[in-house]
Amino acid sequence: MSRRHGRGRARLLAAALALVVAPLAMPAPAAATTGGVGQRLAVPAYFYPGGDGAALWQRLTAQGTGIAVANPFSGPGKTRDPGYAAAIAAAGAAGVTVLGYVPTGYLGTTGRATRLGETTPAAWSAQVQQDIETWYRLYGGDGLGGVFFDEVQNVCGPDGAYARTYRALDEHTRAWHRGAFTVINPGIGTERCYADIGDVILTFEGTYESYVEWEPPAWHRALDPRRLWHLVHATGTLERLDEAMRLSERRNAGYVYVTPDVLANPWDSLPPEEYWQRQLAAAASPDRVPPRAPGAPLPIRVTPTEVTLAWLPATGGAAGYDVLVDGVRVAGTLGAEPLATIRGLDPGRRHQVSVVARDRAGNASAPSRAVPVTTARPDPRPPAAPAGLRAADTGVAHARLAWTAVPERDVVGYEVHLDGARLLALPAWLAGAEPEVPISGLEPGTTYAVTVVARDASGNTSPAAGPLTVTTTVPTGDPITDEGGTIGATAVTYAATFNLPFDFHHVFVDTDSDAATGFATAGVGADLLIENGWFYRHTGTGWSWTPVDGPSPLVSSVDGRYAWEIPVALAPAPHRVVFHGAGSSPEYYSPVVDVH
Template sequence: MRRIPWRPRARIMAVVITLFVAALGLSNAAAANTATANTATVQHIAVPAYFNPNGSPGSTFWTQLDQSTPAVGIAVANPDSGPGSAFDQGYANAVQAATNSGVQVIGYVDTGYFGTTGRTTRDGQTTTAAWTAQAQADVDNWYSWYGGYGLAGIFFDDGLADCGTDNAHVSLYEAINTFTKQNHSGALTVDNPGVAADQCYADAADVLVMFEGTYADYTTWTAPAWELSSTDPDKFWHLIYNTPTQANMENAVSLSKQRNAGYLYVTDDNLPNPWDTLPTGTYWSDELSQSAADGGGGGGGGSCTPIAGSGDITSYSACMTATTETFTATFNVAASFHHVFIDTDNNQSTGFQLPAPSTSALGADYMIENNTLYQSLSSGWSWTPVAGVSPNMTQNGNTYTWTVPLSALNNPATTQQAEFNGNTFYTDPVTFAQS
């Protein structure tokens, strides 16, 4: 059974460090994402359901999907790197049950990069024409065998991501998309290059898988500008595996919203096939609720209404929901490092004591510096990075926004304070509570 091909990427190992510098000293942090971005708020889980419904545990996972609507929007069925060689009643029953529960089941079709990389079809051919013929036959078999059971569309795997000379590559996917929609009315189509596709693919399918990889890679990945600026988050799908903890999963969901993905799937499963199980227990139930939750909420006293402020930092706010904290501020002067200091235990005597010219010692238990979250080790300038969490600072002009999963903070109080800093300028503290 074929999995969605994984693409190795450079891996950055987390190293716990302790920083001792002058009270106003600043440490290095990862560069900000400077694209002007839209953000997805309510999302749908879209699952590569590469588990066989003809027996356990596959049948259990299909039932789990059926019971997870409306959060689960799409499931990809994959008997054998495609529809298989014959009709399978077990898959027909799975497609029908999922459809009846509200899940759109789409069938896996391998495009083999249309032969451009030398991949062979099932009968050993490498030409574009042979791959096109095989893909069209697979599409027709999916609908012939399972269309009557509610099949909703087709998932085209092993996709190209570049336009190609004179748009030769994207034209291949536009053609198979047209073939599918003309012959099977209402078909939902998905292209999976597994990496960020060029904007020429915007009309080559209804949905594009723009990221497929590990959680470690996802925390440092940057979505392309055309995805970030799109007004249609449902065009984009992110697949994130090897996400070991629930806190990691929550952070991945938060990042996917900031990156404007309307569909996502996060799993703790790993290679060689990260798509042959489903997460279970609170990890799964929390993923369903995280994806459905609005990314905003909360703020100074329970709303995200910004405080006007004056000077180097204006229009700032701190917000808290049941699952996340969000911080926004406009920096009116150039600053190499943009800080948010957070008093999560509402106790000014613990954590880093902010120096003058801050108007308050605050007692910062955590600090965001650019897109890194640090935990305080003492009342002085001594910090350690929080492993597995990237607030992924986004920027719209001079306005910066950070979102942190609440699970990344150690026993946070229901009422907290935050203060923004750039260069030597500090805002007044912002008091905020869960909305």
């Protein structure tokens, strides 16, 4: 090592240590990153990749398309769909990162309920992780690129609890699926506590009219453009498309998608070919010169599960960096600062780590020289096994697990395994003294083996609690029974028992008892729709629904018995309803029910 190089490394180490001491400071825009923003299209592909939709998915492979979001059933569904498997594989082979859609229900803070009718952050966290594992079990072998977290809160929450929960979900995804690319979608500007959650923050989702008036938070200007994504719909003319693309570049969005499509679902198609090609051309940057490779990373802090790295910055205008572990991209920086922390590593493991620089046009450098980094060994004492593992409740398609928290202070969380496969992780701070987690999507009349382990801060895992044998119940009678409804003084109540493990529980409400109006299904013309804990009004023609503002209509869900309430003003006169189950079981419609 030359004397000059040694002084450079010393300066690098001093600067990096200063950043470690003050990690909450937001990065300032680098002076060298003055070029225009090169953009890539990122598309919510909420259309089936068969029939007419097959051609739409083929268009997603066009040059410039960076991200596509697959959404078979407002989530992964329960069984592997060959059409989606083929579409994901083809898009991935063409360089498109395909993400699996996972709703997070704003962690229940707005009244959104899980499939089991719960509204706590812990219940939502458990469901989200099970959806993630289902996505990878069904489509991981087809090249699934990561996870799209929808319905994300935008405020930090009490003592930062909401942001901490989303950070835990993001870190869980990356730790269990190395190389996963993640996006969080609050759809509006977030508080700064969300800046380092996910690879990309979708900070605008709305109409062209609202986009013109919208101003992004000032701290967005300091970020690598590839950390920001804007979605603009109801942009009907080419002139509006041009203006939306100009605004998105000016607002530092490295990912963008503009469509003339409109609500209720503006993501159910792609724009006409002329519109699409014009958007691709507007997103492309004339700059094709990549920055030079950055210096080799230097580990400045190593723990059993984390490594903090610093490196000499690239010349040529780097806007951000990607960190590769064993050749796989695992993290990106917020901006141009040459510093990153890799989390979720296993203790005592040797890795090869390198860094790639990207400029504002999206050009990537060659990787830096790879350096070996070995995580520290864990402390010699693993935590005790969780005690009292039990099934607090079982049903046709779900079970609720409970146990007593491990008293060691350094326990950071628990991992739940189902039949030997990882299912979910529950942070200790979210679990409390008597942890409980719901498991959904099980098969009726089936026996499962459940184990739970505790994990401490140095990466040790405890001996397993269990295996606990859990057997779901066997449904009897019709798939939907005891259905009915009542008009009260202030609310209309609907209730039915769903005896099969449906993912979706629908109530089609025909408020005028006229099958010729609304959405025609099963003998009624539905003017309103309840779907699990969501509520919609029919608009337009066909399957076209607009959300109804207000609290979730779901009142309760216990062992398959669902009850909902809507304001009586929405359905004050005698009317008709049909209950419907769909998803993981064959769909079923109840007879038409008269509501008085």
